Amino acid sequence: MAWSCSLKSLLTVFVFTVFSVSSVESYQCIEHLCTSLSCPSTTSVCSTTKGCFNQMQKFDTPSTITDHMLKEKGCYTDTCSAMTFSATLGDQRRFIYENRCCTSEKCNQEDITPPSSSEPNGVECAACYNEKEKSCSSVTTLKCTGSEKKCIEVTGTAVETSTLRLYGKGCATENACNLKTNVLNGIQIQASCISPVSNHGNPALKSISSAPIILLLLKVLL
Structure with missing residues (x-):
């Protein structure tokens, strides 16, 4: 009797396991790779x-x-991390990165359109760009636009050799602060946020420009 019960229990577990495996949802994703401007x-x-x-x-x-x-x-086999960030560096360099994750039939079919905004947001950052040294001999002031409201310093090195590929400063989205990730199939970028430029980098100008207002207030009060 006990042997019969054991067989029934084993059969029940087997049927349940097969049903669970066969009931896992499977669907299709678009698979595509493009490494040039004309895809x-x-x-x-x-x-x-x-x-x-x-x-x-x-x-x-x-x-x-x-x-x-x-x-x-394509299809991801383990995990997928959604992330979007952008940075505008000196010498008219701008990098945009966006990774989306979804879970339905061919949900990745539509192409991603890079976001763009030329509306100034009031933040000004030191800006430069160099592909030979981790420094800049010439630094300009960049007026940030759109959602790029943080000032950033970024270094890019080759993943395989650790040689310098780029160095720059400029404007970036907030999630670019303390960012370390691989981009463009072979470059590891490491970014950190830095202080914004105040009155075009000259704090003394702020004191000079506010001096007439302070004198006027003193005259009124006296």
């Missing part, structure tokens, strides 16, 4: 039980010859 329209699909990802990286420079673009879509 091909051809795509394929992959099957997943986890989710889809959709990533866009764009590095704008003064010349389209030196611009970089990376678009990648």
Whole structure:
């Protein structure tokens, strides 16, 4: 009798396990990789039980010859971390990064459109850019726009060799502070936020400009 009960219990566990495995939802994601400014329209699909990802990286420079673009879509097998940040450095360099995660049929089909805003937000940062040394001989003042309300200092090194690839200062979104991540298939960037420029970098100007107002208030009070 005990042997019969054991067989029934074992059969029940087996049937439940098979049912659980077969009931795991599986769906398709768009699979696509583009490493140039003119991306091909051809795509394929992959099957997943986890989710889809959709990533866009764009590095704008003064010349389209030196611009970089990376678009990648597919299935993720472990975890996916959604993240969006941007930074505008000196010498007209701007980097935009966005990674989206979703969990439905072909939910990563639409291309990501890079956000853009030319509306000044009142923050001014020291700005420069250098690909040879971790310093800048010439620093300008950059008026930040849109959601880039933090001043940033960033260093980029090659992942495999740790050689310097870029160094710069400028404006960035708040989540770029204390950021360390790999971008553009081979560059590790490490960023930290720094103090903004006050009155174009000259605190004395603030005292001089406010002096006539203080004298006027004293005359009224006296």
